[in-house]
Structure formats: structure tokens, C-alpha cells
Amino acid sequence: MRRAYSRLQSVEEKRNLRKAILFIALSGVAVIVLVFIGIPLFGRFTVFFSDLKGGGKTTNQSDTIPPGPPRFNSFPAFTNQQVMAVTGSSETGATVKLTFNGNAQEVLADKDGNFSFNLQLLNGENTFSAIAQDASGNQSQVSKEYSITFDNKPPDLNVTAPSDGSSYFGSNQRQITIQGTTEVGCQVVINDRITSVDDSGNFQYTTTLNDGSNSFAVKSTDQAGNTTQKDITLNFTP
Template identity: 55%
Template sequence: MNKFTSRFVNSEERKNKRKAVLFIALTVVAFAVLYFLGIPAIGRLTALVSSLKGNDQKISSSDITPPPAPKFRNFPEYTNQQSVALYGNTEAGATVKLTFDGNPQEILSDGSGQFSFNVTLQDGENIFAAIAIDQSGNQSQKTEDHTIVFDKKTPDLEITSPSDGSSFFGSSQRQITLEGKTEATASVTVNDRIISVEEDGTFQYTTTLNEGGNTLKVISKDLAGNTTEKSLTLNFTP
């Protein structure tokens, strides 16, 4: 190895040593910065995140918006069934407070806001309303008063003309008119044909008699579903 080559090698070794020393020094400085500045900074960052989370919780807990009033659906206005289920919906998780004929009940709506109450009706009108209270304590407006009429009495039904067992003769008497009276709000059928009922409860039905016996079945049905049935037989001879 000549002198030039030897000097070159020595020079490269010195450069590599300086690089190694510089790398070690930078590493030490980096660890020092991380130790003295990095850890407190991490702590401050953690505190900041916790503070933001706390603020978010405060915002969430300051809910002042009332839930929507409960909405009831598909309940009967008139019924002859004493037990009725009331279905409805409101805000999910809200408490629904029902007042039924002055008696309070409450239930928690499910995850989709659905709720139901089972109630026992008294004869006549049964009035109910409800409010909803959300998880923050906000209260909805009260619903309007709803009414269910419980009625188990069958409707009055009278056939005023002709009388049962009447006989008719000849072509001039072949067509007859049945007349009767029932509740004004009831519906009437004669042999399954719907007959119009007047405001005073009277009704008429005109039919043509066949030879021999003709049976007419009259049914009156009120709004609650109660029915009264009467039949009469009319005889016709050509």
C-alpha cells in the first residue's frame, strides 16, 4: 500500500467516525427533547382531549328540546269489547304517561318509539290523553282528548209493516214495501242488502214476492258492532 492510499483510507475512517459521533449526539438530543418536552406535551394533549370530551358531555346533557306528543293509532271510537289495547309512537326511550278516565299509567317506549297500553273500559264514554317525557326530563305537549264509547246494548229494531205471516194475493200485491225503525246511527240489511236509514231511524225496503213463502231477514248493527236480528215470512198467491 503506498502513502497516498494510506492517507485516503485514514481520511475515510476519520469521516466515518465523525458521522458516527454526530449520529450518537443527535440521538441523545432527540431522546432528551422527547423526555423533557414530549412527555408534558402528551399530558397536555391528553388533558385537552378530556376537556373536549367533558364539553361534549355537557352539551349532550343540556338537551332542552321536548319530545313530540304521543300519537295514538287505530283505536276504536265505539266498541263492544271491554278490554282494548292502545298503540302509538313517540320519541324512542321516552316515558309515556297516559291518563285514562282520570287514572294514570305510564310505560317506556321502545327503541323505535313504539308503545302500547291495555285498558279496561267502563260503560259509555271513556276519555284518555297522554304526554311524553324524554330522558332529559323534557315534557311534550298533551295530546288532545280521545274518546272510546263502550256499548254492549243491542240496537232497538222494529218492523212496523207488514206483520209476520201476512198473505198477499194477485199481481197488484206482489210488490210490497217493508218498513221499520232502529237506531239512527245503525246500519240495516235485509237479506244481506244494505238499506238506507233516515236521521230519525226509519227505513224502507221494497221487494217483489215469489209464489209461496218469502222469508225476509232484517239485521240492525250499531256503531259498536252489536246486532239485532228479526225475520218475517210473507206468503204470496198469484
């Protein structure tokens, strides 16, 4: 009887040992799954719920590289239009912050990095510069300072000689010189011919008169595109 009991006890001990080994093995597998799958998965869920709480906006905390300064496309240095659109490019999605005549304004660069500002120009010189700020808050260096001069006033123009309506006689008076003054930096055109203007605004144009009435259109155009025209008529009798 005692011998049968010992056999049963031995069988039970072996069964318990197998259960213990199985429990240890399963525990080890559970630990491995937790370390390699559970913890990363928990981290992802944490980030997901954090994004939901923050409205779905994420910021790349590892981005510490600032964008380059905004680049502006070419534009005229002088204009007679009070409202001007200046365009340029920057990093995609960057906030472009413009300082125009001391006042700040900003726009977002589109998916291609393009941006545009409409500037309300003041009389005379207008200056602006810009910086770019990316989604991580990194700011670029300030761009170079640009200048646009707004001028919508027609330039001064005087034809000093000869007087309108003057008459000339004989071959010795067939060749005449039209002289005058205008604003410095203007271009003078007389009957579609460009005439040189010196540093003081003086100009002169020599031509040969035809028989009878000779009409001359003297037009001065400044750098902003404003024009002034004076017309004179000269008479020649051979």
C-alpha cells in the same frame, strides 16, 4: 495550583448550568403533559367513578329539546269489546304518560319507539291523551284528546209492517214495503240488501213477493258492531 482550581470550578459551573437547563425543560414538558393529558384524563376518571356510584346511569345535561307528542295508531271510535289495546309511537326510550278517564298510567317506548296500552273501557264514552318524557326529563306537549265509546248492548229493532205471517193475493198485492224503526246511526240490512235509515231511525224496503212463502231477515247493526235480527215470513197467492 490556583489556575487548576479555576478550571475545575468552571467545569462544575457548566455542568450545573446544563442540569438547570435540563430541569427547566423537563418541568416545561411536565406542565404541558399535565395540561393537555392529565387534566382531561382526571376528568374522565371522575365521570367514570361518578357513573359507578350512580349505578352507571348517565343523563345528557345538554339535551333541552322536548320530544314530540305521542302519536297513536288508528283505532275504532266505537267498540263492543271492553278491553282494547291502543298502540302508537314516540321517541325511542321515552316514557309515555297516558291519562285515561282521568287516571294516569305509563309505559316505555321500545327501541323502535313503539308503545302499547291495554285499556279497560267503561260503558259509554272513554277519553285519553298522552305526553312523552325523554331521558333528560324534557316533556312534550299533550297529544290531542281521543275518544272511544264502549257499547255491548244490541240495538232496538222493530218491524212495524207487515206483520209476520201476513198473506197477500193477486197481482196488485205482489209488491210490498217492509217498514220499521231502529236506533239512530244503525245500518239495516234486509236479506243482504242495505236499507237507508233516516235521522229518526226509520227505515223502509220495497220488494216484490214470489209465489208461496217469502222469508225476510231484517238485521240492524250499530256502530259498535252489536246486532239485532228479526225474521218475518210473508205468503203470496197469485
